[in-house]
Amino acid sequence: MPQNLTVGVLALQGGVVEHLNLLRKAAAHIQSSSPESLEGLELAFTEVRTTAQLTQCSALIIPGGESTTMAIVARRLGLLDPLREFVKVQHKPVWGTCAGLVMLAEQASATKQGGQELVGGLDVKVLRNRYGTQMQSFVAGLDLGFLGQGEEPFRAVFIRAPIVEEVNIAAEGGGCLEQGGKGPPVEVLAVYHGGEGQKQAGEGNGKGDIVAVRQGNVFGTSFHPELTNDVRIHVWWLRQVLDAARHGKLVVNGV
Template sequence: MTKTRTITVGVLALQGGVVEHLNLLRRATAHVQSPDSLRFTFAEVRTAPQLAQCDALIIPGGESTTMAIVARRLGLLDPLREFVKVQHKAVWGTCAGLVMLAEEAVATKQGGQEQIGGLDVRVLRNRYGTQMQSFVANLDLAFLGEGEEPFRAVFIRAPVVEEVISDGGSGSQKQAGKVEVLGVCQVPGQQTEGEGKGDIVAVRQGNVFGTSFHPELTDDVRIHVWWLGQVADALRHGRLAVDGV
């Protein structure tokens, strides 16, 4: 008899699009293709003990400075760094989440902000201006599969990856592999030349995935389906310990 494996996916619930992510995650489970007997459960995360119960985590969009301050006050910053950079558990950051997962950020508020880190990139906050300059763009995301329709991505005060700053850290917090660019957005109102030119808005490095935009603010579950599939694949290859397996 095949043993059912349960994967607990948390959404950091300090601020931002928590409910929206949870709704799409639940819908996405119906589309995850896996040869194993897997069951996903989802939880809001506000404390270190709740985080410790998770096998994977989403850090949602919101306001990155506020999220970092609240995480510090709740004693969550160091456990989050441990989760991402030492335990190497799967994590996905959207918009503000991408800012927090970057090793460096520019255009921060006065005094800067604390990072979780995990992605060897420097991000530029608020690349496209204020909330009034929000927009939707069609992105060709090859990782979703050949022949897939463009993804209608929602950008709200979005950051972009300004530069890849290294190919992995050092010591116990070394990241696995190089930074992969998974999505590029043509800058609104600006001509770019050559394939792949534009702003980097989706990246992955080992267990860490980041997007500048907000998939949770659409009805399109494809990125959530893909990411859950990546989490399940990590389990199958022994990169994620679940239920003591």
Template sequence: MPPPAITVGVLALQGGVVEHIALLHRASSSYPSITFHFLEVRTPEQLSLCDALVIPGGESTTMAIVARRLGLFEPLREFVKINHKPVWGTCAGLVMLAEEASATKQGGQELIGGLDVRVLRNKFGTQVQSFVADLNLEFLGDGEGPFRGVFIRAPVVEEVINGDGKVRVLGTVKKPGEEEDIVAVRQGNVFGTSFHPELTGDVRVHAWWLGNVVEALSQSVKGEDLVIRSGKSVTEQT
């Protein structure tokens, strides 16, 4: 059984925070038996209240600096890489969740990690070179047509750096005259997209992701029940 209430945070340092929360509210109607709470996250204390997290777009270097100054960087790493809670990064959020990044600013790029990929920042150029493309995202299912992906100074996944098969490619885009680029990936509970679903009126990606959050937390609750019934604490189990 899923938990009766789920708190989803949106990291509120930059980017489309309000837009993400608006679409998450709309998408949550797909799960009427669950109460969702949506929270803007700016402190470690707020992060500790969350069952899942969205890291929106923005400027990844600036986001990393601000997170470090607010004492959020290590809690974010723990949230993703130790507690393995569901996390979704869009655009700069994808960069933050990568293990490696190319074309970083001088001095490098501090990353949270969680996705065994190397991303290339700003693959498609400056903001004036932003574009919209129809994406065939098979994980959304058939019948509703392509998803209109909004790309703004977007990164792409340049390479999967661990060949153990844990990283799943979920979406690609191909501009005329260019090679196909990876723009959506998933590894366990970590999901990343180059594009901005929050800047459309289409709730399908948000609804799909909330479904994955519900599933992940349901499995977590089931695991805790098994531990309790076995007479062992979670600490003893691990």
């Protein structure tokens, strides 16, 4: 009997359908290019709105949208603590895009009055709305080395996007740490070095803005891959989910 592997998309608000569409395309790509990766596994993709649906998932995407609204709705539905359990205790693969990155951060700045609740999992501090209003949205080419050598730049869509201000904010006890020990450091996977968005937002810090990070089982991007036709990041992440299913945990840096 094949092992069921369900990947969920948190469906409280935001780009849910878009992620599901690209996940299905990513699965088809993997099936055609390396069918052995799926041997013994049966993939399914689903929307997640309840704790019962979350418990059926082996991995989860938290999509773009509005992080404050997501947190409020998640609290009302009783999902915040189950999400924290999913990320921090069960250590299942989780990817957050834009608002999802904010939700997965341990700290956030420029929040609305009174702050907001976060799921956590990434030992980072994020700055919300780094590039201004929705009218100042833009598309920029990013060199994403984690996709492989020789890959063309990824056309990243930035919409009221956050950035990572600080990494490794917690020496111990952070979101992705294994019980009773230290977890892996935060890996910076992509930096945006300016151009249109930087001009709109100001001069910047001269070092570029961190727009993609990974720490253990948690991956976050400031931009919206789901709003493109480029399936490469979804393929990359889904391959990690498949590896995690086979090894019983997410393999990080080949370990």
